[in-house]
Amino acid sequence: MDWLSWSTAWAVFVVSVDIAIRVAAVFFVPPGRRPTSAMAWLLLIFFLPIPGVLFFLLIGNPRLPKKRRDVQTEINEFLRDANEHLELGTLLPNPPGWFEPIVGMNRELGALPLSGDNGARLISGYQESIDEMAAAIRQAKRYVHVEFYILKSDAATEDFFAALEEVIARGVAVRVLMDHWANLSKPLHAQTKARLTAMGADWHFLLPLQPLAKKFQRPDLRNHRKLVVIDGDVAFVGSQNLTDPSYNVPSNIRRGLQWVDVMVRLDGPVVRSVDAVFLTDYYSETGQVPEGIDLSEEKPGSDDFDCQVVPSGPGFESENNLLLFLSLLYAAQDKAIMVSPYFVPDEALLRAVAAACGRGVEVELFVSEISDQALVYHAQRSYYEDLLRMGVKIWMYEAPHILHTKSLTIDSETAVIGSSNMDMRSFGLNFEVSLLVRGEEFVDQMRRVEDHYRDHSRRLTLEEWQQRPLRSRALDNLARLTSALQ
Numbered sequence: 001m002d003w004l005s006w007s008t009a010w011a012v013f014v015v016s017v018d019i020a021i022r023v024a025a026v027f028f029v030p031p032g033r034r035p036t037s038a039m040a041w042l043l044l045i046f047f048l049p050i051p052g053v054l055f056f057l058l059i060g061n062p063r064l065p066k067k068r069r070d071v072q073t074e075i076n077e078f079l080r081d082a083n084e085h086l087e088l089g090t091l092l093p094n095p096p097g098w099f100e101p102i103v104g105m106n107r108e109l110g111a112l113p114l115s116g117d118n119g120a121r122l123i124s125g126y127q128e129s130i131d132e133m134a135a136a137i138r139q140a141k142r143y144v145h146v147e148f149y150i151l152k153s154d155a156a157t158e159d160f161f162a163a164l165e166e167v168i169a170r171g172v173a174v175r176v177l178m179d180h181w182a183n184l185s186k187p188l189h190a191q192t193k194a195r196l197t198a199m200g201a202d203w204h205f206l207l208p209l210q211p212l213a214k215k216f217q218r219p220d221l222r223n224h225r226k227l228v229v230i231d232g233d234v235a236f237v238g239s240q241n242l243t244d245p246s247y248n249v250p251s252n253i254r255r256g257l258q259w260v261d262v263m264v265r266l267d268g269p270v271v272r273s274v275d276a277v278f279l280t281d282y283y284s285e286t287g288q289v290p291e292g293i294d295l296s297e298e299k300p301g302s303d304d305f306d307c308q309v310v311p312s313g314p315g316f317e318s319e320n321n322l323l324l325f326l327s328l329l330y331a332a333q334d335k336a337i338m339v340s341p342y343f344v345p346d347e348a349l350l351r352a353v354a355a356a357c358g359r360g361v362e363v364e365l366f367v368s369e370i371s372d373q374a375l376v377y378h379a380q381r382s383y384y385e386d387l388l389r390m391g392v393k394i395w396m397y398e399a400p401h402i403l404h405t406k407s408l409t410i411d412s413e414t415a416v417i418g419s420s421n422m423d424m425r426s427f428g429l430n431f432e433v434s435l436l437v438r439g440e441e442f443v444d445q446m447r448r449v450e451d452h453y454r455d456h457s458r459r460l461t462l463e464e465w466q467q468r469p470l471r472s473r474a475l476d477n478l479a480r481l482t483s484a485l486q
Contacts, residue, residue, distance in 0.1 A: 021049040037424075040481055068284065072315030075280040079111035088269035088298055089116030092306050092438060098331040099414070099438065103308060105327065106436065109320040110310045112276060118268035119302035120437055122417075122445045124452070126245050129236070129263040130160050136234050136265075137163040142292065143173040145229040145278040147206075149222070149419070150241035151178040153192045157242055165199045175290065176203035177281055179223045180210075187248040204285045206431075221314055223281065224419050224430040226263075227274055233299060235274040237309075237435050238263035239406045239419055256400040257372060262407070262449060264417055264435060268301020273309035277433050280311070305439035312420065313431030321420040321434050322427040325408060326352045332361045332410040337450050339366040339407045342376045344423035344480075345383060357391040366453050368403045369396040376423070378479035381472070388462040395457035403453065413440045 022045065091114065103114045123129040137144050137160070144167060153161050168174050176196055183189050183205075196203045206223035208215045228236040240261035246252045247259070266274065272295045283289055312320035329336055329352035336356055343365060345353070356363050365387065371377035384394060397403035407417040418434035420426045437443075 017049075022046055043481070069315060071284050072280075075283060076111045076316070079276060079280070088113060088272075089118065089301070090304070091116040092304065095306075095438065096331070096414075098327075102324070102327045102331070103436075106308055106310045106320070106324060109316065109318050109323065110312070112273045112309045112311070114306055114308040114436075115269035115273070116304065116306050117301045118266060118270045118305045118307045120270075120305045120307060120435075120439070120442050121265045122442075122449060123236075123238075123263045123265060124261075124449050126240065126259065126261055127156060129238070129240055129261070130157060130242070132265060133228050133236050133263075134159040134163040136228070136230050136236070137167060139234075140167045140172045140230045142231050143175070143290070144231075145175050145227075145275060145282075146242075147177040147223075147225055147227050147278050147281060148242045149179045149224045149226060150182050150186060150243050150247065151176070151192065152183070152186065152188045152243040152248060153195045154188055154244045154248055156244040160242065161195060161199075164201060168200050173290070173292075174199070174201045175278075175282060176201045177206050177223075177278070177285065178203070180205035180208040181219065182222060184209075186243070187250075204282070206281060206285060208285075220429060222430050223313070224426065225277065225281070225433045226419050227278060227433060229271060229275045229278055232271055232275055232293065232295075232297065233267060235266040235271040236263050237266065237274055237418055237433060239404050239417075252372060257370075257402055258400060259402045259404045260397070262405045262417065264437075266301075266307065266435075267299075268303075268305075268307075269298055270301070270307035270309060270435075271299070272297070273307075274433075277309060277311050281431070284315075303439075303441070305437055305442050307438075308436040310416075310418075310434045310436060311432070312427075312434065314429060315431070319427045321418075321432050322346070322349065324416060324434060324436065325349060325422060328408060328410050328414065328416065329353060329356050331414075332356050333359075334411050335362045335364075336408065336410045337364045337366070337446075338422060339403065339405045339450070339453065340422040341368055341371070341402060341404045341406070342373070342380060342421040342423045342425070343367055343383065344376060344379045344425075346424055346427065349422065350383070350386065353387065353392060354390050362393075363391065364393040364395060364450075366395045366397060366403060366405075366450070366457065368399075368401070369458070370399045370402070372402055375479050375482065376425075378472075378476045379482070380423075382476035382480035384460065384465055385462070388460070388465060394460040395454055396460055397453060397457045401456075405449075405453075407446065409443055409446045409450070411443075413443050414438050415443050415446050417446070 107113055123132055164174050240263050245258045276295055310320055310324055406421055409415040415437050416434050420432035420434050426432055
């Protein structure tokens with residue numbers, strides 16, 4: 001065969017493969033995906049068939065491996081059976097008509113009950129929250145459970161790690177979970193592992209990427225939860241990672257970036273639900289259940305807030321956190337205040353916000369003026385004009401701080417706070433934990449924090465936003481498209 005024939009044959013082969021890839025994508029990409037996500041993947045594959053297919057094979061499956069999904073199903077059924085007839089504490093009277101159906105939905109999806117008689121106190125100081133967790137750990141008599149997306153032994157967390165060492169020395173069991181990739185990619189990883197090992201902590205990676213150990217899943221599935229439990233008596237949940245407020249990253253330090261977060265200190269029956277989330281993650285990674293922990297033990301709290309823990313993540317059939325946010329936005333009558341460092345809504349969330357504005361609800365969104373993640377930052381910005389036209393008040397928290405709190409408050413007595421951003425990654429790819437709280441005094445605490453954020457923010461106007469350069473518009477729109485690749 002001469003050179004021309006070889007060239008023709010090769011060209012026919014390439015064209016055939018190209019067409020086959022495009023046709024196959026139409027059949028294999030859309031099922032089980034949001035329309036926007038399916039369209040983004042199809043566009044990528046149509047424009048760049050070979051790279052698109054390789055990228056799709058790497059991160060195109062948003063689900064855990066079947067073995068891990070089976071474990072999650074087993075866990076959910078166990079929790080559902082254990083809590084089937086269990087209501088803890090005395091619930092507040094006269095809930096809004098929409099509240100109980102939302103609680104029922106959360107219980108069905110996440111398998112954890114609403115409980116009353118709980119204490120819930122916000123801690124809005126970054127170092128203050130670390131110090132309070134360390135002080136609570138020092139009171140431990142039986143066990144301490146620690147789970148963070150990012151966990152580092154550094155100057156800011158020194159007292160926390162010292163507290164762990166002290167309680168281990170007197171026989172307290174300390175169990176630690178941390179996300180593998182998030183910690184592997186950050187400074188002080190080796191030192192942190194060495195210190196946990198030296199102190200005698202029972203520590204494990206969450207969602208480890210260890211192919212040789214047959215531990216592998218989509219690389220960007222992450223466990224984003226942040227929680228601490230002491231003896232089943234006290235728990236902490238929220239948005240803050242256990243690390244220096246600069247994350248010890250050289251580029252952050254050069255820019256002067258400092259993270260702003262909120263944690264909630266809990267006591268009362270709800271602590272058992274927080275502990276259940278830790279134990280399910282521990283079981284998922286180790287296949288074992290620690291001895292000596294009784295989740296049926298009811299302990300009274302220091303206040304009377306109604307609380308429900310809502311876990312979410314790719315191990316669940318539904319996007320539990322998204323459904324909770326949607327339900328509350330549709331229920332809001334007077335006010336809805338959202339705080340999310342990464343606000344990249346799907347169509348459903350955007351419509352819920354539009355519906356709230358259309359009903360006359362005062363809707364506010366707090367975001368950071370700057371960001372540490374360029375792609376998410378530009379994707380988020382692509383929604384600002386739509387939100388401003390709806391009537392949403394957008395507040396941009398002053399640089400060089402990164403407002404990292406994740407919360408939603410509606411009207412006067414209902415709030416959600418936890419690890420979940422209002423973005424498609426948190427809804428579909430991250431394991432998150434959210435805390436639903438009913439109680440006017442708790443919402444008052446949230447309002448004071450929101451007022452503080454407002455005092456340190458500037459309001460974005462539609463007129464200002466329409467003056468941004470064409471280059472920025474193009475970057476924002478491109479990032480918006482790539483954000484849908486799930």
